[in-house]
Amino acid sequence: MNEFFFKTIREGSINEVRSMLDKNPVLVNSKDARGSTPLILATYYDEMEIAKLLLEKGAKIDAVDASGNTALMGVCFKGFTDIAKLLIEKKAELNGRNAMGATCLIYA
Template identity: 30%
Template sequence: MKAAGPGPACWKVFLQFYWLHSYSPRQRRRRLLADRSVRFPNDVLFLDHIRQGDLEQVGRFLRARKVALDTIHPSGMAALHEAVLSGNLECVKLLVKYGADIHQRDETGWTPLHIACSDGYPDIARYLISLGADRDAANNDGDLPSDLIDPDFKDLVELFKETKMD
């Protein structure tokens, strides 16, 4: 004996009708895209924008206070370390403007100045030193920023000679 009431096919037609007539085409499109889209945490997006040097997006995250600048991310570094690693002086300046700590250490005790010296970014090193970055800060291995300078990085070698004399 069959149960009274609409069958599964009837419900399917009803749901299709409801879906088509309850939402505008724009709303339907948004809902479909939202169901298929992948969402990343703000920190992941923020670090990606830093690595790409997208100052506009980095600025938006900072102004909206969507991220904490002192967070040590899974990479073992904070946002300022990532910006120095990318070699983007303007991004470094932007992060410092919004309160990034130039003395913050990563998981291995490296400061942003250690990274600037080891990777050969004299402009960033000069900027950090002008803000008072500690030239005598040792990392977990006991290395000073000046110990990490490749002799081929003449500008950095000269910078540390100049600042030692001051």
């Protein structure tokens, strides 16, 4: 089920993501095979509405993937400023470091 959930996020199917979260709320902070959370994945794919939904459903904003990257680090790297603004407004950690010692500012 988890892999289908993450595939649904990558495809941007917000209604399906919402339905799956309603049926199984623990998915909100689950991890895929690479250690990414739904929020990290949604932000990495520039899925703003899904990111908002995940935050509303209790996604941990500063959760890290297997490399220690947060959602904010990912969007800074990709240049997705609108999602970066959302995460900052929601109080994402600005000074955290990943496994290589990089910060959001370094990626920005």
